[in-house]
Amino acid sequence: MKYRNFPMVPRVIFGNGSFAQLGEIIMPKRKNSEAPFIFLIDAVFEGKALVTEIPLLFNDQIVFISADEEPKTQQVDALVKLIKETYNELPSGIIGIGGGTLLDLAKAVAIMLTNSGSSSEYQGWDLVKKPAIYHVGIPTISGTGAEVSRTTVLMGPEKKLGINSDFTPFDQVVLDPDLTLGVPKEQWFYTGMDCYIHCIESLNGTFLNAFSQSYGEKALELCHEVYLNDISMAESRDKLMMASWHGGMSIAYSQVGVAHAMSYGLSYLLGVKHGIGNCLVFQHLEEFYPDGVKVFKQMQKKHQIQLPTGICANLSDEQFDLMINVSFGLVPLWENALGANWQEIMTYDRLLALFRKI
Structure with missing residues (x-):
């Protein structure tokens, strides 16, 4: 019998207020001043205090995304297209901040920045061929397990199915219970x-x-x-x-x-x-x-x-x-x-x- 050699999240930080350490965590991962970090953030935080704590440098970008609907392959493809058209080189990393929808989007975008075609072509098990770019998951609600799983569940044109691969898990996860304050x-x-x-x-x-x-x-x-x-x-x-x-x-x-x-x-x-x-x-x-x-x-x-x-x-x-x-x-x-x-x-x-x- 041959056993699966599953990947796990290599780095995780846990604790109230640990979000404040995000800047020092990602600093060593910055490739240069022209390679930004892209922050995909639940739109519910737009105008809220959390946004003022994002450690933006150089040409880093925040993209607010509504989590009212399940993440879609066409949404992933549009984000990847936008990033590639905006910057001359791949970003230093993708950082997802929110619930399962935002975390799954962050994982999928990180994968599709290095793999050709549409994300719908990778819905399934072990179809991804190239490693994703550096990506960080920061949950603001608890329960989905998206912060630790090897899948990113997407709604495609023909099915709802995850991109299940060894390249899907986050490189870094920040678990700050304070971020879940105020969840309905x-x-x-x-x-x-x-x-x-x-x-x-x-x-x-x-x-x-x-x-x-x-x-x-x-x-x-x-x-x-x-x-x-x-x-x-x-x-x-x-x-x-x-x-x-x-x-x-x-x-x-x-x-x-x-x-x-x-x-x-x-x-x-x-x-x-x-x-x-x-x-x-x-x-x-x-x-x-x-x-x-x-x-x-x-x-x-x-x-x-x-x-x-x-x-x-x-x-x-x-x-x-x-x-x-x-x-x-x-x-x-x-x-x-x-x-x-x-x-x-x-x-x-x-x-x-x-x-x-x-």
Whole structure:
């Protein structure tokens, strides 16, 4: 048996206020005064204090990007085109500041600055041939695991699928719990549940091994502390940030499962954001994850989160068909969830019945 030699984030800094050290962290990576750092920042921070703390030098550039929609391949391609047309040489690096959308965009742009063609051509596993330029991830919300994963999930013209490669992970991550201050309650819950569901799917998957289990169990323990126990907000921010890190690591040698596969289909067709999409699906998956769904509903009740209903009520047969085909395209997720014979277990009609519940 040949084992995968997975990359990990080589450098990470953790601590309240650690964002202030970004300037000294990236200084040695500056190639010259003409090779800027490009900061891709969630548009929610435009005009906010965070922007004044960005360590801009020379011709560094800030690009504000709305995180209202899932990141798209055409968005990546447009950013790469803009950067190449604006500067005479490759930037010193790309720095993503925000939630999963901004982190995934930063990873994808860093990859596509050195690889030809459209980013849609690299949606899949191990299709990237050349190393990305230096890239840094700075999460401002916790849960997605995008800061540590080897994938960058993108909405393409034909599918929602990540660029999964050894060149995807960040070279540097800054984990500053202070940056998650002010996250709206619903978003805090949905994104945190992305981490929780990562763990449930990883720990109950057929790909499970001691590596994945050790990270997944710790992340799950932290999620329980944050969403079931009564702890201070400061402690909650610290623990959820580390739960996200461990949750992302738990699927490095494993995979996610049914909820994520279905959520991708839901997102591709209807544009449902990833975190809430996972919650919409997961609540109906008792037959696959009975204990996990039970605890999820306890968390939902404790924090008084009302999930929207009737999302799929008025879809046509053609729309259901598209959503199901996108979901079925995520073969590794189904194999992890249900085993090699997953197609015998999850039939078209069975998946259709699940989607109709949402």
